[in-house]
Amino acid sequence: MPDIKIQNLTKVYEESGNKIVAVDDVNLTIEDDEFVTLVGPSGCGKTTTLRCVAGLNVPTSGTIKFGDRDVTDKPVQERNIALLFQDIALYPHMSVQENMAYGLKIVGFSQEERIARVEEAAELLQITDQLKKMPADLSGGQQQRVALGRSLVRDPEVFLFDEPMSDLDAKLKAELRPVIEKVTDEIGCPTLYVTHDQEEAMTMSDRVAVINDGELAQVAPPKEIYDEPNSRFVSQFIGQPSTQFFDGNVRAINGTAELVVGDYKYQVARDGLEGWDGDDVSVGLRPQYISVSDDPEAGIPATHLLDEPLGDATHSFFETEFGEVIVVTDPDFEGNREEYGLVFQTDSIQLYDADTGVRLA
Known part of the structure; x- marks a missing residue:
């Protein structure tokens, strides 16, 4: 053929x-x-x-x-x-x-x-x-x-x-x-x-x-x-729920890159970030790589909105300073409209050019 x-x-x-x-x-x-x-x-x-x-x-x-x-x-x-x-x-x-x-x-x-x-x-x-x-x-x-x-x-x-x-x-x-x-x-x-x-x-x-x-x-x-x-x-x-995005800024510190998202700072690999010191980026994270902490100060402050139980997992919706965020939580999770902190799994962070959307790292 x-x-x-x-x-x-x-x-x-x-x-x-x-x-x-x-x-x-x-x-x-x-x-x-x-x-x-x-x-x-x-x-x-x-x-x-x-x-x-x-x-x-x-x-x-x-x-x-x-x-x-x-x-x-x-x-x-x-x-x-x-x-x-x-x-x-x-x-x-x-x-x-x-x-x-x-x-x-x-x-x-x-x-x-x-x-x-x-x-x-x-x-x-x-x-x-x-x-x-x-x-x-x-x-x-x-x-x-x-x-x-x-x-x-x-x-x-x-x-x-x-x-x-x-x-x-x-x-x-x-x-x-x-x-x-x-x-x-x-x-x-x-x-x-x-x-x-x-x-x-x-x-x-x-x-x-x-x-x-x-x-x-x-x-x-x-x-x-x-x-x-x-x-x-x-x-x-690609992906359901889709990748969640946050506004961030890259800073070069002691030979590494520091990613600032709201009041939180994350150390990330510098590969692909050369020359981006001080620039804004778009931070992407798939919903399964965000965890929910009972301590609102442990991560991005978030107010619980609703849960969608799916049997093997729950899709939980939160309101944050970055807008609505969806997180894949445990099947038994019930947010009850309380205050939480959203914690990022740093090795799963995706970084994009804030203007063009091209992947940086």
């Missing part, structure tokens, strides 16, 4: 005389047998990027290659792709088997070959017992498996997914995620998956490509994206 090479991809729309840059000089390679997810907020350019790869949109500039084959200007039917949308769009008057086989029928496959391919795909998707049913008789998750099977039988070179699970509830999403992983792994072709759901991105991908305002913010394996975000945007977007 070929890899996908997206090189200097730009897509500009004109609307009422104004130019809107939807995708801005995106470069991304998806290796053969690699699952890459484009994730970002609504309107960030992720679906436009996928539609360019699919041939549904024509790029303003840049190239798209499948292996050595330039497909930038090729129509959809000449790209040998499987494309799965949010809208399942099964034919209601056809059985599951007929739906899955229809694409093969219109390109001339024999009935025996159609049946064989459908049965093979149905077994992989665990819907063999559903083949004689009509789409209206299926659950949302089963319908999505049928749509996946309809793409699978075509033996595509490239698999593209555009938010295929956005209409499903959390339970069905959890059931379908490993099915998609299994199917794409079985096919062994490069996969580009688009979603706004970071849980899908983090659990399914070999690499995650975070996109914002049409530009790639960071591309890395899921754990690296979470542990080592390269910008405030990535840190804030």
Whole structure:
């Protein structure tokens, strides 16, 4: 199977005389047998990027290659792709088997070959017992498996997914995620998956490509994206609850760096902070790395607002001089709207340029 090479991809729309840059000089390679997810907020350019790869949109500039084959200007039917949308769009008057086989029928496959391919795909998707049913008789998750099977039988070179699970509830999403992983792994072709759901991105991908305002913010394996975000945007977007931020100032003292946050001072490594003496920074900390002290003077003073018990943990909300802060607390924690101190785990502090949001340390 070929890899996908997206090189200097730009897509500009004109609307009422104004130019809107939807995708801005995106470069991304998806290796053969690699699952890459484009994730970002609504309107960030992720679906436009996928539609360019699919041939549904024509790029303003840049190239798209499948292996050595330039497909930038090729129509959809000449790209040998499987494309799965949010809208399942099964034919209601056809059985599951007929739906899955229809694409093969219109390109001339024999009935025996159609049946064989459908049965093979149905077994992989665990819907063999559903083949004689009509789409209206299926659950949302089963319908999505049928749509996946309809793409699978075509033996595509490239698999593209555009938010295929956005209409499903959390339970069905959890059931379908490993099915998609299994199917794409079985096919062994490069996969580009688009979603706004970071849980899908983090659990399914070999690499995650975070996109914002049409530009790639960071591309890395899921754990690296979470542990080592390269910008405030990535840190804030990836992770639930998201990273909490505080205003800080860096001071150089005796060959080390001192970080001042409110009335509190923290010693931090100087790597990446050279030349930042006296400058303001944005201090990021994931909620699980903030602890709650009964002593309001032990850390950042905080007034408890409310708790959200989740069974294995509690999300506790506090009001501070820096605004509202969320902390992951023990399952039994009950704040009772009392006064506390928020204590930072210093080796987990992230520092960002206060103006640009670029990671410093």
